[in-house]
Structure formats: C-alpha cells, structure tokens
Amino acid sequence: MTDTAQEFDAVVIGAGFAGIYMLHKLRQQGLRVRLFEAGDGPGGAWYWNRYPGARCDSESYFYCYFFSDEILQEWSWSERFPAQPEIERYLNYVSDKLDLRKDMTFGARVTTAAYDEQANRWTVETSAGDKVTARYVVTAIGGLTSTAANLPDIPGVKDFQGEWYHTGHWPREGVDFRGKRVGVLGTGSTGIQAVPVIAETAGHLTVFQRTPAYIMPAKNHPLTEEYNAQIKANYPEIRAKVKTHWGGQPYDAPAYSFEEVTPEQALALQEEYWNNGGLRVIQLFKEGTRLPAAREFMENFFREKVRSIVKDPAKAEILEPKGYPMGAKRIALDTNYYETFNLPHVDVVDVRKTPITRITEKGILVGDTEYPLDVIVFATGYDAVTGPFRAMDIRGRGGMQLRERLDDGPRSYLGMSFYGFPNLLAVSGPANPALSTNVPASIEHDVEWISDIVDYAEKNGFKTIEPTEQAEDDWTEETQAKARGSVFDQADSWQYGSNVPGKPRRFLIWLGGLHTFRDRCAEVTREGYKGFTFTK
Incomplete structure (x- = not known):
C-alpha cells in the first residue's frame, strides 16, 4: 500500500500493453506517475487469461510494441502465434527494461475515482487501501477484462x-x-x-x-533464428505498414477481385490461403465480405471444411457455421x-x-x-468495452457517474475522453477502434495521442482537458451510424453487448479502420484540439 498522503501528476490504471506504455510516456514528460494494477505483476489481460490454450490470434512479430527499436531487436518470439505465458514474459521484460516497477503498485484494484472541482484533482482509491490524488487519470483497462467477466x-x-x-x-x-x-x-x-x-x-x-x-486455421509453428533475424531487419518497413493498414497489420491489401477470377481459381486461391493459416484466410478478395457472391463463396468454403474434417455428420451439422453472415x-x-x-x-x-x-x-x-x-x-x-468502466465508481463534475453515462451504450469523444470528466483520459475506451484492430498498434496510437494532449496542456498552463458535450454526442452517434446497416448489424454479438442480459444493443467499437482513425485524431490536433475545451 502506498502512503495515503501521496500526490501525483497522473495515475494510470492497469499494467497491460496500454498501461505500461502510458506510464513510460508520462514519465518521459517529467510527470510524477503512479500505476495501479489488480494483478500481482504486469500483463493486463495476459496476466488474467491463463485458461488452457490461451493464445494470441495476431502474429507475434507485430503483436508487440513498435516505439522502441532496442526492444524490437532484443526480444525474439518463439512461435508464430504466442501463448499467454510468453506474452506475459514479454510484458514483464518491457517493464524491467524501462525500469517501471518502482512506479507500479500491484494487488490494488482501483475502486473509485472522484473529481474535485475546486482543486482540479482526482482522488483515486484502491481495494488495497491506497488513497492518492492526481491531476490526470488515464484508464488503461482494456475492453475485455477480468473485472467484467460475463x-x-x-x-x-x-x-x-x-x-x-x-x-x-x-x-x-x-x-x-x-x-x-x-x-x-x-x-x-x-x-x-x-x-x-x-x-x-x-x-x-x-x-x-x-x-x-x-474458424480459420492458425497453422501455428515455432519460429527459427533465421526467420526472426529477417523480421528484425525488416522492422522499419513492417512499422510503416502497421501505421497505414486499416487493421494495424503489416499486410498488403487483398490482391484479387472475386469478380475477375474463375470459380476454379477462387477455390485454388482460397485453399492456398487456408493452408497458410492465420488472419489472411479472409483477406483474399478485395471485396471481402461486402460483395454477397464473394461472401457466399467463402461461407460455403468454410462449411465444406467443417464437413471434411469432422467425421460424424451429426457433429459436423452442429459445428458448421450458419445462421448469420460471415464477418x-x-x-x-x-x-x-x-x-x-x-x-x-x-x-x-x-x-x-x-x-x-x-x-x-x-x-x-x-x-x-x-x-x-x-x-x-x-x-x-465479457461485458465488453463499457463493462470495465462500469465496474469502477468514477465520478466527474457535480458527482456525475460515468457508469450512468454509459448505461445506454458506449459514449466518448474519440474513444479517449468523456464530457463531464476533466482530465480523465482513456486508452482504447468506448467507441474506439481498438478491438477491431491489432490491439497493440491501436494502443500505441492512443498512448502517444494522449501524451501529446497532456503535454500541450502542461506547456500552455491549462489545468483541465475536457471534450465538449457536442463533440461527444457527434462521435457517439457516428459510432452507431458506421455500424448501422453493416454486416455486423446482421447478428447479435458481444460487439453489440448481446451476450450480457439487459445491456442495450449498441455497437461498442468505432468502425472505419485504424488508419482513418489516426487521420481523424491528427486532424483534431491540427485544428487546435477541435472538440476540446481547456481551462486555466
């Protein structure tokens, strides 16, 4: 437990990918920061998700931090798709490499955060009895976390x-x-x-x-020293692709048009992608799931795979995906x-x-x-995206409760800030694209954008950062508009909160691609942080 009299410039909640990098960035800016984590060590979701077979579904060479060339060169992954223990080791390695543990408090789940309008400070309390104050609070709690297990x-x-x-x-x-x-x-x-x-x-x-x-086959396998050496030599190019890809993945755009290949060619290509495994199985055709004929072809291909693998026809009939469109x-x-x-x-x-x-x-x-x-x-x-926020008692101006603001679904500006909650910033918050992307790539963007707006406030003598209600309303509506009529709208899923009884059917993720989101956030910055108010 930390000294109850301690005051900080910033508190970071969570020690996963987001919290580790957020702590590092804010410390680099000269702020005094304390990070609270419910687990006994770094890892976030990869600390809690220890179930049998827990494994990442993004390839290891880009499911990682890109901000440090030294870390990229020092760390070598052992598998194409890393398992939970290896990812947890990686996050411990980064924490030690950056000497972050001295500013981390483990075994302390944040229970309340209350804003004092007179002092322009937040009071943060934890399950371990910590009670500290800070000018800024940054949530790095993820959208699929143990605090909101369903x-x-x-x-x-x-x-x-x-x-x-x-x-x-x-x-x-x-x-x-x-x-x-x-x-x-x-x-x-x-x-x-x-x-x-x-x-x-x-x-x-x-x-x-x-x-x-x-279900796509992973085709997981160990990585050779030669492969890792080649990846490390190509990291500048890989980093550039990650930043411009809609999903934050270093993949080239789909190369084939479904309408320009014969049925025989389409089948041969799909077999090739299936045998290679991984996420690219569904990134074969330019039209993706948008063209009904292309989607029908892929759906039938997947169903035939089930029937060819599962020998018992009765089991295959149950396991065969159907009842909703692919994607x-x-x-x-x-x-x-x-x-x-x-x-x-x-x-x-x-x-x-x-x-x-x-x-x-x-x-x-x-x-x-x-x-x-x-x-x-x-x-x-999990009670995804909004659930982790609703698990804490966060109170803003006038005692406004964030959990009540989220009763009707995801609400934020840019998925990183909330009207009525000055200096409360969120990495991968509600109505953010993170969970539709390679998550670490999205996290890196958010952390860097948040650190920039904090730096802007500090250098200009501003005491508070807060989005306008109109900016939050517009972003919240845009999030729903992007999902309305999309393929996602044709099924109930955790992305709509449909797995949680009583949760309103609202799409939880901002669609449009990470590359577009980067551009939108850069535009906000260029226009003097359009949509935000700052006070002295």
Missing part, C-alpha cells in the same frame, strides 16, 4: 456440487481435468482455444454450443478444434435448438436431458 444468467449455478471456473479468472495453479467429466459453455475465441487442450486429459468433454463460429461476428483462429470432435470422448450439444434449462447439483440440464459433470468451464466472454 457469467451467463442460467439458474442453478450455486447448486452445482462440482467445480466451476470462468476463463477470465483462471487459477494460477491451473485445473486438473484428468479423468473428469467436463462441460464447456461458449464457443467464441476462448472456447475454441480451450477445448482441444482440455480434451487432452478430460475423461469426457461436452461442449455446449449456442452459435457456431467461422458479422468475430472470426476465430483454431489449432485442432474441429479435429477434437473426432475423439470418442468429445461431444457437442446444440443449445440453440434445445436451450439449457438450468444447472443442477450434478451437471447441466438441456431440455429434459441431464449431462452429468464434474467441472464446468464458462468460456462466456
């Missing part, structure tokens, strides 16, 4: 006499599944990663699936997910066709059929 509203959870876990709160010591009857609820990215690993030791595994996902929900990467259902001790239950009735003392009741279980794993995701 436990489905199924009656009977407390009656279950076995063990149950949520993937966002996984025990550090792990879970022993050997010989046990295990049920997994949820087949989004987390469930898709966890199922093959759990199946390796479980006595019997039952997957309860509501909505089948479109309307997040597309996942897998390693042997479909192959796992060929194992005799692995079953899948369609709970959209026959919903779960309740959880019983002995297992899960689906319709009138009870599935006896020893362990239940909830891979049911």
Whole structure:
C-alpha cells in the first residue's frame, strides 16, 4: 500500500500493453506517475487469461510494441502465434527494461475515482487501501477484462456440487481435468482455444454450443533464428505498414477481385490461403465480405471444411457455421478444434435448438436431458468495452457517474475522453477502434495521442482537458451510424453487448479502420484540439 498522503501528476490504471506504455510516456514528460494494477505483476489481460490454450490470434512479430527499436531487436518470439505465458514474459521484460516497477503498485484494484472541482484533482482509491490524488487519470483497462467477466444468467449455478471456473479468472495453479467429466459453455475465441487442450486429459468433454463460429486455421509453428533475424531487419518497413493498414497489420491489401477470377481459381486461391493459416484466410478478395457472391463463396468454403474434417455428420451439422453472415461476428483462429470432435470422448450439444434449462447439483440440464459433470468451464466472454468502466465508481463534475453515462451504450469523444470528466483520459475506451484492430498498434496510437494532449496542456498552463458535450454526442452517434446497416448489424454479438442480459444493443467499437482513425485524431490536433475545451 502506498502512503495515503501521496500526490501525483497522473495515475494510470492497469499494467497491460496500454498501461505500461502510458506510464513510460508520462514519465518521459517529467510527470510524477503512479500505476495501479489488480494483478500481482504486469500483463493486463495476459496476466488474467491463463485458461488452457490461451493464445494470441495476431502474429507475434507485430503483436508487440513498435516505439522502441532496442526492444524490437532484443526480444525474439518463439512461435508464430504466442501463448499467454510468453506474452506475459514479454510484458514483464518491457517493464524491467524501462525500469517501471518502482512506479507500479500491484494487488490494488482501483475502486473509485472522484473529481474535485475546486482543486482540479482526482482522488483515486484502491481495494488495497491506497488513497492518492492526481491531476490526470488515464484508464488503461482494456475492453475485455477480468473485472467484467460475463457469467451467463442460467439458474442453478450455486447448486452445482462440482467445480466451476470462468476463463477470465483462471487459477494460477491451473485445473486438473484428468479423468473428469467436463462441460464447456461458449464457443467464441476462448472456447475454441480451450477445448482441444482440455480434451487432452478430460475423461469426457461436452461442449455446449449456442452459435457456431467461422474458424480459420492458425497453422501455428515455432519460429527459427533465421526467420526472426529477417523480421528484425525488416522492422522499419513492417512499422510503416502497421501505421497505414486499416487493421494495424503489416499486410498488403487483398490482391484479387472475386469478380475477375474463375470459380476454379477462387477455390485454388482460397485453399492456398487456408493452408497458410492465420488472419489472411479472409483477406483474399478485395471485396471481402461486402460483395454477397464473394461472401457466399467463402461461407460455403468454410462449411465444406467443417464437413471434411469432422467425421460424424451429426457433429459436423452442429459445428458448421450458419445462421448469420460471415464477418458479422468475430472470426476465430483454431489449432485442432474441429479435429477434437473426432475423439470418442468429445461431444457437442446444440443449445440453440434445445436451450439449457438450468444447472443442477450434478451437471447441466438441456431440455429434459441431464449431462452429468464434474467441472464446468464458462468460456462466456465479457461485458465488453463499457463493462470495465462500469465496474469502477468514477465520478466527474457535480458527482456525475460515468457508469450512468454509459448505461445506454458506449459514449466518448474519440474513444479517449468523456464530457463531464476533466482530465480523465482513456486508452482504447468506448467507441474506439481498438478491438477491431491489432490491439497493440491501436494502443500505441492512443498512448502517444494522449501524451501529446497532456503535454500541450502542461506547456500552455491549462489545468483541465475536457471534450465538449457536442463533440461527444457527434462521435457517439457516428459510432452507431458506421455500424448501422453493416454486416455486423446482421447478428447479435458481444460487439453489440448481446451476450450480457439487459445491456442495450449498441455497437461498442468505432468502425472505419485504424488508419482513418489516426487521420481523424491528427486532424483534431491540427485544428487546435477541435472538440476540446481547456481551462486555466
């Protein structure tokens, strides 16, 4: 616990990718900063997400910081798609490299932050008893975090006499599944990663699936020294591509037009991309999911892949993605997910066709059929984007509560600031593009933009930074307008908050691409921070 009398220039909340870099930038500007983190060390989402199979779905060579050439050259990734332990090690390495731990307080979850209008200061309190003040508060809490883990509203959870876990709160010591009857609820990215690993030791595994996902093969593999050396030599070019790509990825634009290739050529190309694996499986055609014929071709290709891999036609029918257009929900990467259902001790239950009735003392009741279980794993995701903010009591001018401002959905200006909350800034906040991109690339942009506006205020003697209500209203409406009528609008998903009972159906992410977002934020800066008010 820190000294309760301590005063700081800035408080940073969270020690993941965003908080680590934010602390570093603000310290470079000469500010006295304290970072609070609920976990026992750096890592953020990669500290908490220790579930079996937890792995990044962006390639390691660009799922990293680009601000330091030294870090880029010193660190070498071991796999194409790094697993949780390696990413956590990376974030610990960066924290030590930059000597950040002395300004970090671990085991301290921020519970309240209240703005004092007379003093122009925030008072921040934590679960560990810390109470400090600061001129600026920067949230670096992420959009999919353990503080907002979503436990489905199924009656009977407390009656279950076995063990149950949520993937966002996984025990550090792990879970022993050997010989046990295990049920997994949820087949989004987390469930898709966890199922093959759990199946390796479980006595019997039952997957309860509501909505089948479109799944691309990861084709993960170890990286050679030669490959890493080549990547490091090319980092200037890779960095430039990341900054101009709509998703913050160093990929070239799709090379083929669906309307200009024959059906045979389209199939051959799609097979080639499938065999290479990774995110580019759906980045083959220029039209992407916008052209109905191209999308139908890709959807049928994915369904045929399921039927060719899963030997049991009844299982394949359940697992085959359908009922919504491809691209309307997040597309996942897998390693042997479909192959796992060929194992005799692995079953899948369609709970959209026959919903779960309740959880019983002995297992899960689906319709009138009870599935006896020893362990239940909830891979049911998070109250995304707004949930982590609503988990804290943040009060601005006049005692205005941020959680109440977010009751009707995401609300912000540029996804980084809030009307009524002076000097409260957010990395990857509500109505920000981060979760539609390579997240570290989006984080780096936000951190640098926030540090610039703080520097502008400091150098000009301004005491407060705050967006106008009109700027916030316009950005909030634009966020919804961009999603309205899009492919995302054709399905219920966590991106609309549909996985959380009672949450309003509002799109949580600003669409338009990271490259466009960079341009918009640069325009705001060029025009004297248009949409912001500053006071002395």
